Amino acid sequence: MKALTQMLTRLGRGSLFLIKILAGIPQLFLRFRLVVQQLHSVGVQTLMITLVAGLFVGMVLALQLYYTLSTFGAEDTLGMVVDLALVRELGPVVAALLFAGRAGSALTAEIGLMKATEQLSGLEMMAVDPVNRIIAPRFLAGFISMPLLAAIFSAVGILGGYSVGVDLLGVDSGAFWSQIQDKVDFYDDVLNGVIKSFVFGFIVSWIAVFEGYDCIPTSEGVSRATTRTVVHSSLAVLGMDFVLTAIMYQ
Amino acid sequence: MFRSIELSVGLFVGIGLAALFMLAMQASNLSSFTSAGHYQVNARFDNIGGLKVRSAVKVSGVKIGQVTTIDYDSETFEAVVSMQIDEKFSKFPRDTIASIFTSGLLGEQYIGLEPGGDEKLLAHQSEIRHTQSAMVLEQLIGQFLFSKSKDE
Amino acid sequence: MTQALIQIRNLHFSRGQNKIFDGIDMDISAGRITAIMGPSGTGKTTLLKMIGGQLHPEAGEVIVDGQNVHRLKRSELYQLRKKMGMLFQSGALLTDLTVFENIAYPLREHTNLSESMIYSMVLIKLQAVGLSAAHTLMPAELSGGMARRVALARALALDPMMIMYDEPFTGQDPISLGVLVKLIQETNSALKLTSIMVSHDVNETMSIADDVKIISQGKVVAAGTRQEIEQSDSAWVRQFIDGQADGPVPFHYPGETIEQQLMKVTK
Numbered sequence: 155m156k157a158l159t160q161m162l163t164r165l166g167r168g169s170l171f172l173i174k175i176l177a178g179i180p181q182l183f184l185r186f187r188l189v190v191q192q193l194h195s196v197g198v199q200t201l202m203i204t205l206v207a208g209l210f211v212g213m214v215l216a217l218q219l220y221y222t223l224s225t226f227g228a229e230d231t232l233g234m235v236v237d238l239a240l241v242r243e244l245g246p247v248v249a250a251l252l253f254a255g256r257a258g259s260a261l262t263a264e265i266g267l268m269k270a271t272e273q274l275s276g277l278e279m280m281a282v283d284p285v286n287r288i289i290a291p292r293f294l295a296g297f298i299s300m301p302l303l304a305a306i307f308s309a310v311g312i313l314g315g316y317s318v319g320v321d322l323l324g325v326d327s328g329a330f331w332s333q334i335q336d337k338v339d340f341y342d343d344v345l346n347g348v349i350k351s352f353v354f355g356f357i358v359s360w361i362a363v364f365e366g367y368d369c370i371p372t373s374e375g376v377s378r379a380t381t382r383t384v385v386h387s388s389l390a391v392l393g394m395d396f397v398l399t400a401i402m403y404q
Numbered sequence: 405m406f407r408s409i410e411l412s413v414g415l416f417v418g419i420g421l422a423a424l425f426m427l428a429m430q431a432s433n434l435s436s437f438t439s440a441g442h443y444q445v446n447a448r449f450d451n452i453g454g455l456k457v458r459s460a461v462k463v464s465g466v467k468i469g470q471v472t473t474i475d476y477d478s479e480t481f482e483a484v485v486s487m488q489i490d491e492k493f494s495k496f497p498r499d500t501i502a503s504i505f506t507s508g509l510l511g512e513q514y515i516g517l518e519p520g521g522d523e524k525l526l527a528h529q530s531e532i533r534h535t536q537s538a539m540v541l542e543q544l545i546g547q548f549l550f551s552k553s554k555d556e
Numbered sequence: 557m558t559q560a561l562i563q564i565r566n567l568h569f570s571r572g573q574n575k576i577f578d579g580i581d582m583d584i585s586a587g588r589i590t591a592i593m594g595p596s597g598t599g600k601t602t603l604l605k606m607i608g609g610q611l612h613p614e615a616g617e618v619i620v621d622g623q624n625v626h627r628l629k630r631s632e633l634y635q636l637r638k639k640m641g642m643l644f645q646s647g648a649l650l651t652d653l654t655v656f657e658n659i660a661y662p663l664r665e666h667t668n669l670s671e672s673m674i675y676s677m678v679l680i681k682l683q684a685v686g687l688s689a690a691h692t693l694m695p696a697e698l699s700g701g702m703a704r705r706v707a708l709a710r711a712l713a714l715d716p717m718m719i720m721y722d723e724p725f726t727g728q729d730p731i732s733l734g735v736l737v738k739l740i741q742e743t744n745s746a747l748k749l750t751s752i753m754v755s756h757d758v759n760e761t762m763s764i765a766d767d768v769k770i771i772s773q774g775k776v777v778a779a780g781t782r783q784e785i786e787q788s789d790s791a792w793v794r795q796f797i798d799g800q801a802d803g804p805v806p807f808h809y810p811g812e813t814i815e816q817q818l819m820k821v822t823k
Contacts, residue, residue, distance in 0.1 A: 274541035276648030281637040302420025340432040
């Protein structure tokens with residue numbers, strides 16, 4: 155019972171915090187420099203891991219699916235299957251998990267440390283609202299970065315699948331692309347994937363900045379909050395993915 | 405220092421947008437129906453089977469358009485399908501036949517057009533009179549069994 | 557006696573089961589250095605946060621410059637905070653900005669000064685704390701004492717009417733201790749500031765404070781000028797000032813006695 159009350163209290167605090175962040179976002183367009191700086195630390199620094207992971211996931215998918223498809227003599231559909239798997243599911247989800255692990259944890263740790271070293275209090279005493287100046291730019295940068303990272307993940311994954319499927323396993327290059335263009339729908343598949351990644355970006359960024367802002371300002375508190383960010387946002391991403399998929403492809 | 409941050413962020417956003425563009429154009433069917441002009445044609449079917457919005461419209465196996473809306477007319481008890489056809493392929497005789505086919509044994513369904521011999525052409529918002537409904541596997545099997553049992 | 561800049565009336569605050577303040581009354585005079593002392597964990601820093609409006613009391617009020625801090629609207633509170641400087645224990649410098657940018661930060665936020673004006677103002681403030689040559693350094697490159705001096709320069713950037721020091725002397729070597737003592741005293745007299753200093757370093761604090769308040773277990777146990785406190789014969793004051801191990805603040809954590817605890821083991 156006590157745990158439930160605690161959980162609900164946290165959820166309420168998190169929601170109020172979210173409203174405060176959202177209220178601060180319009181002001182950010184006057185100080186876009188803050189957002190650009192955060193895009194650098196949130197987006198650019200997650201780019202490398204996303205590129206590498208996307209490439210490997212695409213290659214593995216192509217290898218795995220090739221052997222299954224070839225038993226039906228359907229190797230030519232490899233491109234389509236790889237593309238669909240990436241664009242609908244793996245791109246948004248795996249990119250979001252990587253994002254939570256790389257950028258989300260860094261966000262929580264950074265904000266938590268700023269709290270522990272009284273930087274947030276210091277800003278408040280300088281009559282500067284830390285939510286507007288520190289939290290909102292990071293949240294917005296996360297929200298913008300996530301769909302871009304997911305798209306990069308999928309695109310690189312398709313190229314990885316192409317290199318394995320066409321160059322290594324001998325699937326016809328024309329069939330690879332024509333099957334994709336024939337069967338992958340822009341609205342049903344690509345656009346829904348993009349919507350998913352926006353939702354994931356929103357959730358992960360929200361959890362990350364809230365955990366940082368709400369943490370106990372000690373080194374132990376910060377490290378716990380960082381762990382919680384990764385665990386909670388990964389679970390939230392997977393849970394939300396189920397809900398979104400159920401709505402989108404009913 | 406801020407310059408180099410701007411540059412790397414620019415690069416990141418650029419790559420991201422390029423990836424989105426690739427997914428849109430190269431890795432989906434968006435490119436095949438973005439061409440500028442098209443015109444609308446309607447057709448009525450008794451049964452459309454598994455036809456969906458955005459299913460292909462083909463002639464001689466070449467994709468020339470897509471289904472835009474599917475509706476049901478409760479007066480005539482027919483399905484009303486309207487489709488967009490690329491302006492490049494505007495010369496269809498009025499007595500063109502529209503049929504619903506299945507690509508491959510288990511593939512998706514599409515509308516196949518077979519041009520007739522009329523001198524007048526199909527115009528925008530006109531209706532294709534001659535249609536042939538989708539083949540429904542269960543009906544086919546039913547018919548087959550029925551004719552078999554009559555033979556015996 | 558000069559008029560009180562800050563009046564604290566019947567302040568109550570608790571954290572969970574722990575009562576931090578149990579009816580604090582305090583007047584802090586304008587233009588003087590007031591030291592608030594007491595054992596660790598008595599909520600001295602909490603008191604500063606209350607004055608700054610960062611924490612809300614359960615009962616009672618804090619009136620700063622005629623305004624009730626906890627009744628103010630957000631924008632009014634921010635206006636008031638511009639007139640308050642606060643020096644945090646860790647310095648609280650923004651770690652991703654240089655020393656120069658840290659001090660320029662409040663100026664950039666709250667004024668429309670030109671870049672050249674900001675440049676000269678920042679350097680003047682840094683000169684006052686003796687660090688104008690260090691303005692290109694990052695906070696991580698500063699020693700603890702230097703970080704506090706930079707933070708002092710930042711707190712002074714907006715020319716506040718008062719400044720609050722949170723444990724300014726903790727963990728400093730004798731030289732930077734001397735520097736900080738001198739700086740606090742000089743800025744107070746030169747800028748006609750009101751200074752509030754929270755500390756448990758008796759010697760340094762007693763050397764510069766005009767007024768001293770001692771709080772313990774949620775109450776003000778002694779208040780007066782430095783001379784009055786030095787000569788006080790209250791057991792509280794003597795224990796704290798002279799650093800006696802046992803007295804009104806007991807050496808043993810309250811609870812069962814050792815005899816009772818040992819009895820349980822032998823049973």
